Amino acid sequence: MSFQEHITIDNIAFYAATNLDTCESPKGLVTQFHGLYDSCFGLQDPDFAKRCDEHNMLYLYPYGGQWNWMNTALVRTTDRCIDILFEKFGLDEKTPVISTGHSMGGYGALMFTLNSVHNVIACAANCPVCDLYAFSSSEEVIPRTIVHAFGGYDGSYDEIMKNCSPVYRVKDMPDIPYYIVHGMEDATVDKKHNSDVFVSEMKKFGKNVLYDEVRDMGHVAMPGVNLEKYFEFIFKHI
Amino acid sequence: MKKAVSLFIVFSLMLSVSACTVVSDAGGEPFESIITFDNLSLFCATNVSDAENFEEPIRGIMLEFHGISDQSLAGNPAVGRRCTAQNVLYVFPSNGPWNWMDKTAVRMTDRIIDILIEHFGLDKDIPVVSTGHSMGGAGAITYSVYSKHNVTAVAADSAVCDLFAYAEYNASAWRSIIRALGDYDMPFEDAIKTVSPIHLIDELKDIPYFLVHGGSDTDVPAEDHSDILNSLLLGKGFDVVYKRPETMTHVAMPGVIETLYFEFIFSNMNNG
Numbered sequence: 175m176s177f178q179e180h181i182t183i184d185n186i187a188f189y190a191a192t193n194l195d196t197c198e199s200p201k202g203l204v205t206q207f208h209g210l211y212d213s214c215f216g217l218q219d220p221d222f223a224k225r226c227d228e229h230n231m232l233y234l235y236p237y238g239g240q241w242n243w244m245n246t247a248l249v250r251t252t253d254r255c256i257d258i259l260f261e262k263f264g265l266d267e268k269t270p271v272i273s274t275g276h277s278m279g280g281y282g283a284l285m286f287t288l289n290s291v292h293n294v295i296a297c298a299a300n301c302p303v304c305d306l307y308a309f310s311s312s313e314e315v316i317p318r319t320i321v322h323a324f325g326g327y328d329g330s331y332d333e334i335m336k337n338c339s340p341v342y343r344v345k346d347m348p349d350i351p352y353y354i355v356h357g358m359e360d361a362t363v364d365k366k367h368n369s370d371v372f373v374s375e376m377k378k379f380g381k382n383v384l385y386d387e388v389r390d391m392g393h394v395a396m397p398g399v400n401l402e403k404y405f406e407f408i409f410k411h412i
Numbered sequence: 413m414k415k416a417v418s419l420f421i422v423f424s425l426m427l428s429v430s431a432c433t434v435v436s437d438a439g440g441e442p443f444e445s446i447i448t449f450d451n452l453s454l455f456c457a458t459n460v461s462d463a464e465n466f467e468e469p470i471r472g473i474m475l476e477f478h479g480i481s482d483q484s485l486a487g488n489p490a491v492g493r494r495c496t497a498q499n500v501l502y503v504f505p506s507n508g509p510w511n512w513m514d515k516t517a518v519r520m521t522d523r524i525i526d527i528l529i530e531h532f533g534l535d536k537d538i539p540v541v542s543t544g545h546s547m548g549g550a551g552a553i554t555y556s557v558y559s560k561h562n563v564t565a566v567a568a569d570s571a572v573c574d575l576f577a578y579a580e581y582n583a584s585a586w587r588s589i590i591r592a593l594g595d596y597d598m599p600f601e602d603a604i605k606t607v608s609p610i611h612l613i614d615e616l617k618d619i620p621y622f623l624v625h626g627g628s629d630t631d632v633p634a635e636d637h638s639d640i641l642n643s644l645l646l647g648k649g650f651d652v653v654y655k656r657p658e659t660m661t662h663v664a665m666p667g668v669i670e671t672l673y674f675e676f677i678f679s680n681m682n683n684g
Contacts, residue, residue: 177593180600188586211483215584239510239591240483247594317446317454318485322508324443325516326595331446 178254183262190255191216191235193223200263202295202412203232203256207275207282209394210319211240229409231272232259243306243323243338244282249289256292268293272408276300276394277363284340284372287348296411298353298404301363301394304372307335307342309363341368344375352376352383353407355400357391444523449531456524457487457504462496463532470532472564472681473501473525477544477551479663480588481509498678501528510588512575512607513551515596518558525561537562539681545569545663546632553609553641556617565680567622567673570629570663573637575608576601582631610637613644620651622676624669626660 181189204226208214214237217223226233234255238248260269271292275283280302287294303309310320320335327334336342356369365387373385384407388400396404447455463470474495476488487504495502505524507517529536540561544552549571556563572578579585589604596603605611625638634656642654653676655669665673678684 177590177596177598177600177603181590185586188583189590214587237587237591239588241508242591245595247591251590251594314454315485317451318506318508321444321446321455321520322511322516325520326514327443329443330441331443334443 176250178250181251181254181258183258186255186258189237189251191218191223191233191237192255192259193226193233194259194262196223196227197230197232197263198227199230200232200265201230202270202272203234203259203265204272204274204408205252205256205283205286206233206235207238207244207273207279207286208235209275209277209279212279214239225405225409229412231409231412232263234259238279238282241319241322242282243278243320244285244289245323246327248282249286252286253291256290270295270412272296272298272411274298274300274408275302278303281306281340284347284352285338287350288343288346294348294350296351296353296408298355298408300355300396300404301357301360301365302340302354302369302372303363304339304368305341306339307332308339308367310335312364341372341375344372344379344381347376347379347381349381351407351411352381353386353404354383355386355388355396355404357388357393357395359389359391360393362393444519447520447523447527449527452524452527453485455520456506457485457492457502458528459492459496459502460528460531462492463501466496466499468499469682470501470534470538471499471678471683472539472541473503473528474677474681475521475540475542475544475552475555476502476504477507477513477542477548477555478504479544479546479548480585483509494674498681500678500681501532503528507551510591511551512547512589512592513554513558514592514607515558517551518555521555522560525559539564539684541565541567541677541680543567543569543677544571547572549573550575550607550609553616553621554607554612556619557612557615563617563619565620565622565676567624567677568638569624569665569673570626570632571609571623571638571641572632573609573641574611575604577636578632610641610644613641613648616645616648616650618648618650620653620676620680621645622653622655622673624655624657624660624665624673626662626664627656627658628660629662631662 273283280299492502511517542552549568593603625634
């Protein structure tokens with residue numbers, strides 16, 4: 175029995191917010207990964223869950239914990255929660271999954287496409303950290319969050335940070351559609367050194383990326399029109 | 413038989429060569445080498461600036477592990493000042509809000525102590541007293557089991573001593589436990605037992621323990637935690653002081669007990 179098998183349909187609410195009680199006849203699943211300081215308990219984004227209901231999609235918001243940086247524990251936990259939901263609704267293992275998130279969770283959405291065992295068919299990331307290696311020294315608070323997430327990994331710091339940075343993993347990113355949105359006034363996660371570099375590299379490798387660069391947008395909070403485009407991308411793949 | 417032994421030796425050599433290859437493939441310094449003396453303040457609060465001017469030799473290191481959900485890096489300046497007055501190094505590792513003294517927290521705390529030993533030219537066996545409150549109380553006890561350093565005593569305030577009991581009446585604890593231990597390659601219950609003090613009873617060191625737990629603690633009830641650990645430690649014949657003020661709530665130690673708590677900590681260091 176693996177560690178994650180402790181999570182069941184009866185206790186999944188301890189580990190993630192879902193729409194399992196309101197979603198009817200789901201055709202797929204959308205994950206939403208949270209940001210760095212989210213206290214993660216309860217339904218943090220009811221609008222997102224409701225949109226999933228309307229599109230017959232399961233919604234999964236894993237309580238990854240502050241400072242998780244999509245480490246191995248969160249990948250395994252999320253994969254386990256998906257398995258449980260698929261089993262509950264009689265969905266097969268090839269059921270499509272769409273990976274989304276903002277800030278650290280946007281980073282997480284990108285990294286989940288690389289590491290999940292599931293059939294991730296698209297990814298939407300809002301103001302993602304794309305170069306974790308560089309970001310790890312961008313603010314005084316960040317280094318200890320990185321250590322908290324990856325301190326149990328074996329390997330050198332440089333090697334681990336590159337392996338965990340989307341900009342260094344472009345070649346390995348699955349050939350699926352990506353939607354990146356980033357505020358031009360984002361002072362928390364610098365657009366130029368994150369999404370700009372990532373999107374440019376992805377295009378060089380012929381990856382399918384849509385890039386929404388939003389004027390007058392800061393960190394994460396999207397204007398309505400851009401939010402609608404973001405959700406349009408998420409739901410059009412089913 | 414000889415053939416079997418030879419095969420075993422060859423197999424063992426292959427395994428060790430293979431293990432070496434994995435290590436060398438990692439390349440460069442290990443992950444924790446990111447922490448250095450120059451950037452130590454990004455990972456823990458200390459009184460090192462005071463310690464640079466101690467007139468007497470450093471007597472030991474006091475670790476203070478924080479409670480659940482604490483993300484701060486401020487530590488407890490009043491405790492830092494007590495340590496300074498005693499020529500003791502104070503270290504408050506910022507191990508993360510949901511760390512439960514997982515292997516990362518142990519590894520990083522060990523690294524911080526290595527750095528301090530090197531910087532101040534201390535004996536590698538300098539006494540380390542492991543302390544903390546609530547989740548950090550559990551951490552203080554657990555750290556004494558896994559640390560490579562010379563932990564000479566443990567002081568735990570309102571400690572979570574049984575993680576299963578804690579999670580039973582605090583459902584939100586499960587997600588913190590899975591955050592801390594979710595990459596352990598073992599069954600869930602076995603993993604929790606590696607960081608749950610009463611389940612570590614046979615691994616605990618024969619060193620002095622100071623437990624304090626309020627009789628009015630409703631967050632972490634004494635009867636489910638320190639009462640049980642105290643009995644188990646006494647059953648092992650260990651040196652235990654247990655204070656249990658009836659009106660004390662979670663973590664809020666009365667002044668008179670606090671005085672004893674710090675006397676205990678400093679008495680388990682050099683010249684104590």
